[in-house]
Every structure is written in C-alpha cells, then in structure tokens.
Amino acid sequence: MSDEAPTPPPARSRLRRAGGVPAQLATALRTPARTAQPLFAQAPKAWQRLLPHAVVGIFVVTLLPVTITVLTDDYGAAGGWAGALGVAQTVPLLLALTRPLPAWLLVLGADVLGALLLTRADEVGGHAWPWPPMTLIGYLVLMACLGLRESVRTLVGVWLATGAVSLVLALFRPAGTTDTSALLFVLSGTVLALTGALRGLGDARQRIAEQEVISEAERSRRTLLEERARIARELHDVVAHHMSVITVQADSAPYRIAGMPEPVREEFAAIAASARESLGEMRRLLTVLRGDGTNGGGEGTALAPQPGIGRLQQLVEATVRAGQPVELSLAAGAVGVAPPAVDLSAYRIVQEALANVVRHAPGATTRVAVTADEDEVLVLVVNGPARDAVVEVESSGTGHGLVGMRERVRLTGGTLDTGPLPDGGFRVAARLPLGDGAGDGPTGPVVPDAAKNTDEEGS
Template identity: 55%
Template sequence: MTPAQSARREHPRALFAENSRAWVRLLPWGVAFVLCVALLPTAIVVLGNDYGLNGGVAAGLAVAQAAPLLLAVVRPLQAWYVVFAADVAGAVALLAVDFPERLLWPFPPMGIVGYVGLCLALGLRERRRTLLLVWLATAVANVTLDIFAPHDDGARGLLLTILGGVALLLGGVLKERSEAQRRLAEQETISEAERGRRTLLEERARIARELHDVVAHHMSVITVQANSAEYRIERLSPVVRDEFTSIAATARESLGEMRRLLGVLRNEEAQGELAPQPGLAHIGQLVEATARVRGPVEFTPCDVDVPEAVGLSAYRIVQEALSNVVRHAPGARTQVSLSVSEHDDRQGAWLTVLVVNGPPPVRPDGPLEASGTGHGLVGMRERVRLVGGTLDVGPLADGGFRVAAGLPLSDKDLM
C-alpha cells in the first residue's frame, strides 16, 4: 500500500471529493440528506402504524436505518455495519407483531430503499472482495430470515438481495470506470512530459554532435598550423619551435578527449549528420525549397560572418519555424529576415532571426503532419539558450505567428 493510499484510509474523503465540479462534490451529500430526511419519518410512521411496532422501537429502528446514510458519504462500510444490523434487528422485531400479509417482510420498503442507496455508495468506494462479502452477508441473512417468514411472500422476500446486488454492481462498475479514466489522464500527462523531455534530450544530443564537428574542425586547424609552423616560418628559435610543438600536442590531446566524450553521441544510424553542418549561407536554399513546395516565402538575407554555432542555430530556428508553418498554416504568406543590430542591454552586435507568417488561406481541419512531437519550440529555446541569446514567439492578432530570435555575435557573449 502506497503512502497516499494509507493517508486516504486514515483520513477518508467524501465520495466525489476529488471532482473539479462543485455540484458533483455536493451530490452525494444531497442524496444522503434527502434519503435521511425522507426515510426517517416515513419509517417511524409505517413501522408503528402499518406494522404495529411499539412507537419507541419503531423510532429507534428508523433512526438506526436512516441516520447512518449521512455517514455513508465518507465511511460507507462503517455505515453498512449499522444499517445491516438494524435491518436484521427490525426483521426479528416484526416477528413479534401481527402485521397484514400484504406488507413486505423481512425488510420493509423504507429499509430496502435506504439499503440500496448504501450499497451504491459501497460500490463507489470499496474493493471487489469487500463488495462480494457484503452481498453474501445480505443474501445469507435474507435467506435465513425467509425460513421464519410469517407469510408466504415468494420472490418478494428476496428483494433486498436482488436490488442490493444490482446497486453494488453498478457502483463497482462506475468506480472502475472512473479509476480507468483517471489512470488514462495521468498516463497521458506522464507521456506528454516524457515526450517533451525526450525531445529536449534529442535536441541537446544533436547540438552536442554539431558542436563536436565545429570544435573538432578548429582544433584540427590549430594542430596542423602548430605542426607546420616551423616549415612556414623561417628562422624560428628553438624556444618558439618547442612552444609550437607543445601547442600541437595539447591540441591533439584535447581533440582526443573531446572525441571520446562526445563521440558516443554518434551512432551507425546517424551517418547523415557526419556531413558539414549548415549555416547562415544555407538558409536561402532552405527558404527556396519551402517556397517551391508549400507557398510564398519572402527572404531578406544578411551577408555577415558569424560564428559557426550561431549560424547553425539560426539555420535550425528558421528550419523549425518553416516546418511549423507547413504543419499549421499551409499556404500562408511567410517572411524570413536576417539582420545584424546592436543589442540594447549588451555590448556587441547581435544577429536577429525573424520568421513571420500570416493566417492560412484556408483554415485546415488539423495539422498536416499528425506524427510531430509538438515540442519544436523546446528545441528552439534550447539552441538560443546555448549561445546566450533570446527568443520571442507567439501568435499574431490576424491569426499568424511570429518567431524572433536574437543571437550574440561576440565571443564574450558566446562563452
């Protein structure tokens, strides 16, 4: 038993207490109150006047059979003990009086109505084993009392067993259906969180692989330049030559360590990612490909040298933004622009990536690609955060969408 289940058993909550709607939470209390108010005076009158029981005995039995229905909202099993004992005691008490044959025995109509409501509450709260034991106890008591029946009631004497069993079954079915829906909702929530986490991890892994390519290239260049310095530069002193040799050795060692750490991110299925990674210069080709397939795209390029990490991030952001346009606004007019500007609160130049699309010409019934993870913005934010940039995304008033990213170009901001 989990701690939450133990806490619920120590401090039971009312039926439907976890429901978000107020009227549903109040419904069990309302039903129990109406049954109690209706059955209590009715039972006193019927047991005293129709069945001929003593007034005090009739009042005591009526209270014991009706009042616990209020307790049944919170503790239905404890209420059942009281009501079941009162019903059996009432049946035995009726054997001592002479009542008309037309009246039900061993359980009068008021007792049957209250007991059926109690069985419904039991079905909504208790386990299958408990419900089966309750029904067996009811059936055994009913059959045993029927042996001493003062009149021949036929099948009428088994009404409590039949109707109680139906109420227990109905309550149990409703409870299991509610629990199945709750587990399904919890599983969907967990699955959504897992999908987001998996998308984030996959994006981080891809970024790490791409950074591996970028850093490995620069480290290799350092190694080659350090090794070839003595051949390219004349009359190097022994001290300088030793310094270049040390730089080359350190670069090779760092390159090997980095490849051992990040190389595990590559696998046999990722052969396509071994090619040089795209950058700022490839965004135009991406825009042209999208325009040919899905709709008009205006592109404003920016001819500037940017760090490879920034160029790759800009390319991926535009790629994901255009993919979202294809999925959610096919045929919409789209603008892609790249520009360099001074950032307000930091020194140095920043690359601004802006992708804006209008509303689709025809509103689609749903996304064109149903297999998407729905977490493309997670990858965008991760890339922007990696280079220390900013990201602003959101819908527009005309039904379009805007993606604006600011990526720092200075080495200090990229650290």
C-alpha cells in the same frame, strides 16, 4: 538548450479538458486517495463535491420519519422500538459518504434486528418482510455508496453476505407476509454492478489520461535527445574540425618553418597543448550529448571526472604559458571539501575569469585566490589594467561569460560580485556555500553545465 522536458499538465486536468461533462463525471467518480475522504472529493467543482452530502441528507431526512410512521401504523410496532429502529437504519447512511463498509455493517445489523422484532409485531401479516419498503430504499442507497468506493471483491462479498442473511431470515418468516428477500438480493446486486461499473469507468479514464501524460513526457524526452544529437553533430563539424587544424598546424610549425627561435617553438607547443586539452573536453561533451555513456560506447570518457578546485594549478600554469602573468593563492583546506557542484562551479568561474582577462586585458597582472571554511568557498580573481603596448586580443565579446558565472553561482545558492576597479582592472568575487542546497547543482558530466560552458568560453 534546456535539459528539462516540458512539464505536462496533471492527468486530472487533462481528463477534464479532454472529455467535457462525461470526463468530469469520471473524475468525480474516482476513488478518493484516502479512505476518510467523502465521495466525489476529487470532483473539479464545489457543487459536485457537495452533491453526495445533499442527496444522502435528503434520503435520511425523508426516510427517518417515514420508517417510524410505517413501523408504527402499518406493522403495529411499539413507538419506542419504531423510533430506535428508524434512527439505526437511516442515520448511518451519513457515514457511508466516508466509510461505507462500517456504515453497511451498522445498517445491516439494524435491518436484521428490525426484521426479528417485526416477527412479533401485531400487524406484520400482509406486509413486506424481512425488508420493508423504506428499508429497501435505504439499503440501496447504501449499496450505491459502496459501489462507488470499494473494490469489486468487496462488492461481491457484500452482495453474497446480503443473500446469506436473507436466506437465514427466511427461516423465521411469519405467516402471511410478502417475502422481499429475493427482491433485495436482485436490486442490491444491480445497484452494486452499475455503480461499480461507473467507478471502474472513472478509473479506466484516469489510467488512460496518466498513460497519455507518460507518453507525452517520453516524446518530449526523445525530442530532447534528438536535439542533443543534432547539436553534437554540429559541434563536431564546426568546432572540433577547427581545433584539430590548430593542433596540427601548431605541432608542425617547427618542422615547416626553418630557423625558428626556441621561445617561438615553446609558444607553438603551448598552443598545441591547449588545443589538445580543448579537444579532450569537446569529446567528453559530445559523448554526453550523444548519450554514448548509457549505451556502453565511450564509457570511460563519459565517466571521466569533471575538473574542480584541485585542477586550478594546472589551469593557471596553462594560462601562464600563454603569456598571461597569473598568481594563484590556493588555501590548503579548499581542495576536496566542496560538493561536486561547488567544486566544478569554482573551477569554471576561475576559468572564465582568466579567459576574459586574456581576451580583454592581455598581459595584465592577475591574482587568483580560493579559500574555504566550514560554510563556504570564496573565489576571487582580480586583474590590473592591460599593458599599454598590448592590444586587446578580442573586443567583440557578448557578455555571456558573466551571465554563465551568475547562473552557476545561483544554482549553488551563492552570490557573485563583478565590476571594474578604479585603476582600470576588473574583479570577480564569488561566494559558494557548502551547506544544504550546495550539492543540488550538476554533478558529473551533466549536459547543461557542459553546454553552458561551451557558450561562455566563446563569449
């Protein structure tokens, strides 16, 4: 069972797949994450990202000569002033793709200056003022860029500022001109409302897609928790029941069988102690799988520390009581220096190696050595050949134990070397680093570690 829920696809990808062309448009209208990004920077296709540049470029190339020509021919403005105003009123539109507010300030200032200069033009009478037609078009293009990028509060402020400037300019209106203040106020408000609504639609669709991703992740997590609970029930029904029976039979054997020799009594006592210890670990595993530690139930069990290098002596003593000769060499600096993941992995590797010796080479002399320095922990388990008079306790192993060892070592960034020896024995050597990455593995009662250990110890 994997403890990781399936990773859902990104919300933007889900949005594009779910809604076709409208969804792609909504994605394109998303406000860029950084202010320096141009419009449609998050569009899914290259031509969509280039579209704003092409549109604004066409408007600038068209409006610049038209503005100069109209100011010169129709309004009678001087050629130098007409050229300067044409550049100041159109070129800042290119800035609106990335920074629309500074572009708006530049264009508005140029438009106001142009309106004031036109009051002294020779032929201003009978023409539109203070906003000539080409000024209206350029300003509306700027309003579209603002609407697709800025917040509603900013758009309202821009619209009100446009109306206020128009009212102030009305005080200087030349005689015989056509007032276009109200026209610009209405048209700019309409463009801001439409483009702001489109941008809001993109934001809403994005939030919906993100919420769907969150909901899917929650469903996956709930499914995972249900699967954990199911496995916990099965483990309890199958394993815990049989282990309890073994414990009861081992404890009651001296009372049921009369005249039992003392060594046999000690053997049954060791069997009962091992069974009770296994039951304790099984209960901790079931508590984690059921999630009781987060609900207040079984809190003490859920928070019990995992075994580590410091408990290897107890593990070896239990193995010796079971009749397996084991020698332990534990360096003094090896206890308490390793991160929790390395500490737990070292213990589990020795545990699995000793279990394999008991299964496949019962009675063989076994040596366990654990050393540590500033960089790594070295674990070495070497056993000789099984005694000739002893038959293997189990010969149907699946090899899951070695796979579990390799997985533990891989999670801590170390290396594992296993293989037979020339004299018929077997060697397990693991190097577990103590540097960066060594603590990224499971710490505390983590489900994958516990579940994996259950599989391994049954291999």
